Amino acid sequence: MAQRLTVSDGVSKKTSRVRVAVRLRPYMSRQDEKDEGPCVRGLDSQNLEIINWRNATETVKYHFDVFHGEQTTQQEVFLSSVKPILPHILNGQNASVFAYGPTGAGKTHTMLGTAEQPGVIPRAVREVFNLVSAKDEDEGWDYSIGMSYLEIYNEKVLDLLSPNSQDLPIRENKDKNILIPGLTHTAISSFSDFDKHFIPATLNRTTASTKLNQRSSRSHAILLIKVVRTQRALPHRQQTGKLYLVDLAGSEDNRRTGNQGIRLKESGAINLSLFTLSKVVDALNSGTAARIPYRDSKLTRLLQDSLGGSAHSVMITNIAPEYRYYFDTFSALNFAAKSKLIVNKPFTRETVAVPVLPVKRSREEHEAAGSGA
């Protein structure tokens, strides 16, 4: 994991970058009524390209820490983007994994998955139990694992393990740890124990969603796995590691769909949290911002001790290849990537001779085109 080292007043302070992965889900013909084919395609394990809407004979090429193509399995996503950060949770460090992207692009598939193709959440929880049971008795620490499960909806924090919960406050203690007083925290002793608490809460949320205007696409679902280790000998030192696994609200631009009233209010709240998240990730990854705006939304405030700083964070940006997602894909890619290149290379019509028009280009674009990228 890339880390930047800043030295101030003789004290070294680590600021982790947020690692950015992009996952392209398979093309679905039922999502493509006009039968236009895909408008995005992968190039290699770090690059992809999307048709340039300003000029369909060009593509825009993006570079990421990792690109997961449509053939990528759940296991591969887990192994490359999530598994490496889990050992830190047992050492009292924090971590967070987010699924970002428009509704329908595969966030829930990535995080939750299905019984046949389990996603990041079940795999990560199993791995945490495996790591704990592989710990040597002789190391002298006892481990305990617990979970909380919450939702941020309309800038309200709701406990998914306690039905009918009210908006909960977010607090910071003197050690700069973020806490939610009143949030249910359940000790879990095995993976099946986890499932026993997690599945009914997830089902509750999904059932509510069909009644409440697709609430699941408008709220952030946040699973917290906490590992506490206690030294057996005096002075019984204790360390807590937190892992946040987050299925974010859809990143689509709700202004375009003409929402009104309550749904417009929801959109505003969602946009505030996602907008703030993008500013926080930007500030962390550019390393230049003096102030990281964690306090500007509930989501980023809650994640303050687990995003940036000494925490390990991964953002999996999910995108869909059909044209109907085009503008939401574009904005998701622009959020995830800080650099892009216009390339004059035909995309879907590559077997057809495209007349070459004299277009005025910048030098950078010339070089990109010339490099045969």
Ligand code: ADP
């Ligand atoms: P989101 O949570 O972002 O709204 P979903 O995870 O519900 O999106 O995915 C939308 C649809 O696409 C679902 O039917 C899901 O099963 C399917 N899907 C998403 N990603 C993949 C994938 N990588 N492989 C196969 N099917 C996928």
Ligand code: MG
């Ligand atoms: Mg979903």
